[in-house]
Amino acid sequence: MSSSSSDLVRQRQRAVEVYLPEEVQGEGEVGSSVASTAAGSAASTAPDIASLVEKALAKLPPEMAAEAKDPKRKAKSRDPGWQFGWWPDIAKKDSAQCIFCKTITPSGISRFKQHLAGGYGDAIGCPSCPEIVRRQMDAYIKKNTRSRVLVVLEVQQDSEEGEGDEVEEVEPEKMPSSGTKTKQKKAAAKKKMAQASIAAYVAAAGAGSSKPANQKNTKSVVTMLRKTPEQVVSERHKFKTSQSTIEQCTKKENKQVVDDHVADFFYENRIPFNVINSRSWEIMLESIGQYGPGYRSPSYHEIRQPLLEKAVKRTTELRKKHEEAWKEYGCTLMSDGWTDTSHRHIINFLANSPAGTFFLGSVDASSEVASMDLLADLLEKQIDNIGREYVVQLVTDNGSNFKAAGRILMERIPHLFWTPCDAHCLNLLLQDIGEIKQFNITINSAKKVSRFLYKHGRLLDLMRQKIGGDLVRPAVTRFATSYLTLASMYKHKNGLRNLVVSEEWHNNSLSRSAEGKRVENIILSATFWTKMEDCLKASQPLLIALRIADGDETPAAPEITAAMDVAKSTIKESLKHNTDLRDEVLALYNTRWDTQMEQKLYGAALFLNPSKFFAIREKDKRQASRLRGMFNQVLWKMEPNDEVSSKISQQADDYELSAGESFSMPLAIRDRDKKNPIRWWGAYGADTFELQCLAKKIISLCCSASGCERNWSEFSAFHTKKRNRLEHKRLNDLVYVSYNKKMSNRFQKIQELGCKGRRSNPLLLEEFQWDNEWVDENCGDGVPWAVVDEAIGASENLRGRNLPRVAATRAVAAVKKTYVRNKKRRRGTSAAPDISEGEDDSDHDADARNEAEEDQDASDPVAMEEDEDNHGRASATDEDGGGFCVDVELLE
DSSP: OOHHHHHHHHHOEEEEOSSOSSOOOOSSOHHHHHHHHHHHHHHHHHHHHHHHHHHHHHHSOHHHHHHHHOGGGSOSSOOGGGGSEEOSSTTOTTOEEETTTOOEEOSHHHHHHHHHHOOOTTSOOOTTOOHHHHHHHHHHHHHTOOOOEEEEEOOOTTSOTTGGGOEEEEOOOOOOOSSOHHHHHHHHHHHHHHHHHHHHHHHHHHTTOOOOTTOOOOOOHHHHHSOOHHHHHHHHHHSOOOSOOHHHHHTHHHHHHHHHHHHHHHHHTTOOGGGGGOHHHHHHHHHHHHHOTTOOOOOHHHHHTHHHHHHHHHHHHHHHHHHHHHHHHOEEEEEEEEEOTTOOEEEEEEEEETTEEEEEEEEEOTTSOOOHHHHHHHHHHHHHHHOTTTEEEEEEOSOHHHHHHHHHHHHHSTTOEEEEOHHHHHHHHHHHHHTSHHHHHHHHHHHHHHHHHHHSHHHHHHHHHHHTSOSSOOOSSSSOHHHHHHHHHHHTHHHHHHHHTSHHHHHSGGGGSHHHHHHHHHHHOHHHHHHHHHHHHHHHHHHHHHHHHHOOSSOOHHHHHHHHHHHHHHHHHHTTTOHHHHHHHHHHHHHHIIIIIOOHHHHHHHHTOHHHHHHHHHHOHHHHHHHHHHHHHHHHHHOOOHHHHHHHHHHHHHHHTTOHHHHTOHHHHHTTTTSOHHHHHHHHOTTSHHHHHHHHHHHTOOOOOHHHHHHHHHHHHHSOSSSOOOOHHHHHHHHHHHHHHHHHHHHHHHHHHGGGOOOOOTTOGGGSOSTTSSOOTTOOOSSOHHHHHHHHTHHHHTTOSOHHHHHHHHHTTTOSOOEEEOSOOOTTSOSGGGEEEOOOHHHHHHHHHHHHHHHHHHHOHHHHHHHHHOTTSOOOOSTTSOOSSOOHHHHO
16 A cells, blocks of 8 residues: 555544444554453463352352253353353253353354343343453453454545545454354354445445444435335326436336236236326336336235235225315215126215215125114214214215105204216116107117127128228216117218118128118118107206216316206207107206205205306396205205304395405406306305305215226226135225225326316216207209119108008098008907007008007017116117127227
């Protein structure tokens, strides 16, 4: 080493150890000084130690003294610790007993020497050990510590380049160890590991970091500074960039290998491809990447029980965010029943708020009768679990037991409201409309077309080429799939017409079958499309209201009443050309609205919705007064304190008249249509704090229990025909983790997108084109399809198979009544039962068409059964190969 380096050593040096029980620092030859000191002290004090040992043995009982002198009870080693101890039990050679205090020390001779030396945390010091023995043991322990001492030179800033990298190793003098050869091999392995750790430590020391010599092994600096997998994925979604990183560019080949393994895993285990889009999938891959090589997956038992229990605990932490929202906005408790493939009756419970829907749990009620008292007790228990003061509304289906349970709970909890599921009510209304005779015939005809096309592969492929996709598509909502499919069929009517007049269609033998000819006549019939148009005009406004009721991204309570009013006025305007049909549809609408859907709570929510209420007040003052009356009744029920309720009523007057400092601001008036109701009240309701708190609880409510339906989808995904032995607790835990994690990731994605995200908001009625939802009369070119219908007689062919009967009917048009034979008369029977009395000529064509439809249904028993059982409902099945609504997976 150069002279300048020697000067630096004398100026400043630092000792670094890997396994140091105690910091040892010194100048010059550290190891030799310790060795010489120990050797000198051992030589000078040997006679004294021998006399001390004899005195200590004399004080022991004779039996114990004999054991201490027995050479078989000591290891064949030159370790000085065996002068002062022995094995009390030969079978347990890890324990040593002290001759001074008779204490038995476990864990071998090293721990026993620490007992004699004292001052070590791993062993209790001997109270009777002489001082000379204590010093000898302490020196021996320090001398024989398995450690490597490094002297790291810390140079000054003006030193020459490269001098700071010099490291001098000083190894202590090797002394015989008390361990066996196995221990020595283990010590050598630890020594190699220590050298690797020293290299990393020196690099950190060169950067200016310092680590105490007695600090235990902890997380590295890189691990502590590295972001968690959740944070990495969240930032990746928040700051989306298409530019590749340097790491991605330099590891293309390695990435290709990993991608191949991931793809093989998906293909072999039949995992749906949309799992790739899951946030938890990205977090899992990031976590494995941070772990590094050598990761092994958990075992079957671990992922089945202990890891599931941990996941349940982590998911419970998500509830804290929802509890904060429940305190500020209140919540809606939803409940529904379901029977699984094992015929267990399960009742689930969910809580909805602006923070999202949270699955609380489920109950297996298979051994009980789902009576109103049982349901009331179960629901009350969940309300107490959430907090009675936070639950504003209870939403269930329209079952009689749930209705009765709701009445019982409203008596027990005065401020609670029970409301039926609006999505279920709208579905029943659409079912009622679908049972109207004219609509029923149209729906059945559309089903025949859909079944025939989807039942034959060649025709299905030809249809997809003509219309550019599928005819039957997944419904936007979970209800009214039939009407949404009718809309899809009406949208592609020109493509369907081009299909049945194409050369490929006529070259196919199926088109010449009886069923194929009937499908061709249906598609080319102008009457069929006219009746379908009326069906869509009656159902489409209700479908838009259903989308609002079914949405869960934004509260629907302040919008549903306005949506239903718009739907009613739209139906009146659209069906004004057919007054009888319009009156029949509106009668069904009024029945459902008056008996089930009109709720005072939703009227109060509309009153507190500034984007709708002030427009209603300008157009219909009577309706505005009704809404204010509903708000007053809700206020009286929710606020029992007379003083507070009076104050809120006065503040509501300022809101209604746009008076006061906050409500009269031009900015507040301008933001009525720009902000959603919750944010508007948060921005401009501070001066009326009591009204603001009440408004947040009312306008934050949902109006359907669709979350329960989606939750049952999670149950059915776990509990399948092949996986049907899951006990209820494990099934509940799996759904608890899956559903709540998905909902959390979904709302997190919405927050990340913010105002930049382009997603459908079903609560904004203005997004839907009410006037242009139906027919574009100028969309066709060339010969009008009405001319084609008249030329080939498509509509005429749909009026029945008995064409001579129709011709005869037209020939006697002047006769008001005619008699037509319906079926062949048996021998020996009278003619009267076989003859039906006809109607006037003006109505006879429609009756003939209805009879033809009924005859066709009678010839198709499967279709007849489905039509009778499934009116107004998605009723496609996989077994028969057809159906009006095809499963989603068949279309993707």
